Amino acid sequence: MASAAQTVRRRPKLRAPTVTRFRHWSLRGAAITYLVAMIVVPVAAIAAEGFGQGLDTFRAAMASPGAWAAIRLTLVASALAAIINAVFGTMLAYILVRYRFRGRGLLSAIVDLPFAIPTLVTGVMLVAIYGPNTPIGRAFGSAGIQLMYSQLAVLLALCVVTLPFVVRTVQPVLLELDTAEEEAAQVLGASPWKTFRAVVMPAIRPAIAAGALLAFARALGEFGSIVFVSGNLTNKTMTAPYLIFQLTNQFKPEEAAAVATLLFAISFLLVLLTSRLVRTERKEAKA
């Protein structure tokens, strides 16, 4: 008994025993080595090769056919997909949280599907139903709309792949939100739309923004689903990730690295921005 009390009293004053310190440092060392070897080194290689010669490599990369068009398509299609999913994602999150109906659990699981299904398979699925040889594809084709192997196909694939992001960021915020305010607005005579805009929207706006940013960042780098549905035509349906792929295969890895750095820098900034957005929001919620 006396010895136990002694240990408790002594612990904070003394340095940790050598064995503990050794264990401490070996764990930390393992973690740091893991992240440095697996993440820092590859990223450093990309940045160094891409911009080691200044902007020249990047200019050379942009000189290859369809480079600008590819980057433009990626930016525009990703932004559109993020906006579309911001709208539908908010609606989906709202009905999942606020409405009670049969099949709600199933709907929630379906929303998560794009996270689980391999992106290439997503592309295969789209071609299976909307490809030019399918009834739906033919019907759209005769109306003059080419669903697959077009820029529309790129947008469609990106919409599928980024579908869960906004739903999953808005949902927890909505769950926390008290329904009393909404009910009060209703009783005071506000229409459903007015209630949503004036009461719900201000509370979930940061979450929508965070989800949309994540979706955009994810869409920028998307490869698996697009490679299959777009046809990868230079100047038409080629995206930036495919440009990187092509440049690497043409034995111009430095030029590929320049494009990759650009894409990655945009995307990483957005991801960091998002985690900051979510953090401040959480702090506000706690305050």
Next chain:
Amino acid sequence: MSVATEPPRMIDITPGSADMRRRERRRRLVRGGVVALCLLYLTFLLLAPLVGIVLSAFAKGLPMVVETFKTPNVQHAFLLTFQIAVVTLVVTTLLGAVTAWVLVRHRFVGRRVMNALVELPLAMSPVTVGLACVLLFGRGGWFEQWFTARGIQIMWALPSMTLVTIFICIPFIIRSVAPVLEELGTEEEDAARTLGASTMQTLFRVILPNIRWGLFYGIALTTARAIGEIGAVLLVSGTLKGKTETATIYILYAFEERLDTQGYIVALTLATISVVMLGVIEISKRRKIREVMG
């Protein structure tokens, strides 16, 4: 005093009044409209394509499915995918758990940077990851000479394909274990120590049982991602037929070789495995939430 605007009309809020009935009707209409719109969107983007792939896979009947799985190329592709997934799982789970532990429990300079580093692979295009591998181990790459001199083949073979998959999967375990560890606190652990438990006993009897659902969730996410990876693997595999062809690469080239049905069958198989993983994810997510909430 002249009043220019009419005062807002007060509505009758007694239950069953005309005002309330009108309002209820309108609410139902809006509600039905929103649900219908969402269902339409999901059908267009997800449900119809799912039906499409199932129909296409079984378009030539069951014998074709059996035959596809008997093809050596298909079998080898699945074997390769399995091998890569297993190695990735072992590495990311072990080192990921250690990293999560260090990030949550240790305080040191650079911890924030480490936290940001963990998010990095999420921001990277899979193609970029493959490219990094080429730059490090490919012709004229940073480490190419060292490995060639020792006769170790990294590129266009299993090692490079596994390395890129590990890179992509690093965040999943760490991000699902760290929050659970954080919520867990050190109380139980300290109690175990005070009662004289050894480190190993504390680890297996106290810590692991407490974080197992978080760990499970991370493992499910990692598996789903590892078997479905294409961009990075495609770039470093060299796509040697029947040698470095994973299941996803097989799908991609099946369509170029007009083996559409085989492609659909393999794709459906991968989708099925992923959907099962999703079920596991959903269950462990619920358990994890319950664990965190206490």
